[in-house]
Amino acid sequence: MNKERLKNLTRGMCLLPALAIIAPGFAGSPAAPAAEKTAGMPVILDTDIGDDIDDTWALVMLLKSPELDLKLVTTTYGKADYRAKLIAKLLAAAGRADIPVGLGAGGPDGIGGQEAWVKDYDLAGYAGKVHEDGVRAMIDVINASSRPVTLVSIGPSTTVAEALRRDPGIAAKTVFVGMQGSVRKGYEGGPVCAEYNVKSDIPAARRALLAPWKKMIITPLDTCGLVRLSGGRFRTLRDSPDALVRALMENYRMWAKKATTGEMTESSVLFDTVAVYLALPGAKPLLEMEDLSIDVTPEGMMRVAPAGKRMSVATAWKDLGEYENLLVNKLAF
Ligand SMILES: [Ca+2]
Numbered sequence: 001m002n003k004e005r006l007k008n009l010t011r012g013m014c015l016l017p018a019l020a021i022i023a024p025g026f027a028g029s030p031a032a033p034a035a036e037k038t039a040g041m042p043v044i045l046d047t048d049i050g051d052d053i054d055d056t057w058a059l060v061m062l063l064k065s066p067e068l069d070l071k072l073v074t075t076t077y078g079k080a081d082y083r084a085k086l087i088a089k090l091l092a093a094a095g096r097a098d099i100p101v102g103l104g105a106g107g108p109d110g111i112g113g114q115e116a117w118v119k120d121y122d123l124a125g126y127a128g129k130v131h132e133d134g135v136r137a138m139i140d141v142i143n144a145s146s147r148p149v150t151l152v153s154i155g156p157s158t159t160v161a162e163a164l165r166r167d168p169g170i171a172a173k174t175v176f177v178g179m180q181g182s183v184r185k186g187y188e189g190g191p192v193c194a195e196y197n198v199k200s201d202i203p204a205a206r207r208a209l210l211a212p213w214k215k216m217i218i219t220p221l222d223t224c225g226l227v228r229l230s231g232g233r234f235r236t237l238r239d240s241p242d243a244l245v246r247a248l249m250e251n252y253r254m255w256a257k258k259a260t261t262g263e264m265t266e267s268s269v270l271f272d273t274v275a276v277y278l279a280l281p282g283a284k285p286l287l288e289m290e291d292l293s294i295d296v297t298p299e300g301m302m303r304v305a306p307a308g309k310r311m312s313v314a315t316a317w318k319d320l321g322e323y324e325n326l327l328v329n330k331l332a333f
Pocket residue numbers: 047048049052054055154155272
């Protein structure tokens with residue numbers, strides 16, 4: 001089992017920390033809508049796409065959300081070349097090569113479970129802009145925007161923290177929306193734990209999650225860790241003729257190491273899609289939202305504490321089934 005695969009499989013294992021340490025092999029388990037660039041809310045997606053597959057789902061969901069005007073997609077937590085190739089090829093498949101791609105912090109090297117999809121893809125062939133310094137691009141998009149930018153953070157905070165280090169002033173101009181942490185529940189509804197995005201780069205997470213953002217909204221494992229499509233909902237997407245959904249399913253097939261998409265009967269946990277949902281304008285009637293003061297400990301745990309950072313937290317589902325319907329409808333059409 002390669003290192004990346006191991007990381008994917010151990011993402012959900014912090015409820016079994018001892019086992020994870022002593023037995024690392026233990027593991028269970030037509031183009032997007034045309035750009036309506038003027039109407040949508042300005043958004044940057046910062047993603048560790050290419051490790052767990054849910055980032056790919058989240059990017060496709062974002063591309064199928066005309067309410068959101070995607071200004072830039074940046075990579076985070078290393079593997080910048082591999083991640084940028086995945087992003088660029090997906091944007092091209094969506095007919096959205098107008099969206100720039102930025103290589104984020106953590107270094108260029110490394111691959112993951114979707115490498116087969118991009119091994120022959122040349123990033124230099126991307127028709128859109130590729131920023132070698134994605135951190136700079138993130139700062140520039142935020143500072144150039146006449147409206148607050150929504151930063152959708154769905155990976156470790158390596159790139160966001162570096163942007164804050166270079167220009168702390170971006171926080172006050174930005175709405176931070178993240179798939180981050182674990183407040184009262186952990187993976188699969190289990191005990192609270194150090195969530196993957198936080199524990200992968202704890203100093204960066206502390207810098208990013210405690211920064212003075214204009215507004216801050218997160219979906220911790222309490223909510224995002226429960227989303228999984230199965231049955232008819234999954235089959236609707238698996239069998240969709242839509243070009244972008246087919247690209248998504250092909251990536252999922254490669255990541256899941258299946259010979260055909262027909263062998264797949266359900267999704268993995270789609271953590272990151274909930275951050276995209278939170279970024280959408282309007283009320284969130286499907287979620288229980290609480291204003292909480294959150295601290296992040298040096299061990300990567302989230303604690304509700306009076307001196308913590310005030311944020312809106314999606315702590316429970318009111319109607320998870322209806323969210324899954326929304327996700328299918330958004331992706332499929
Ligand atoms: Ca992610």
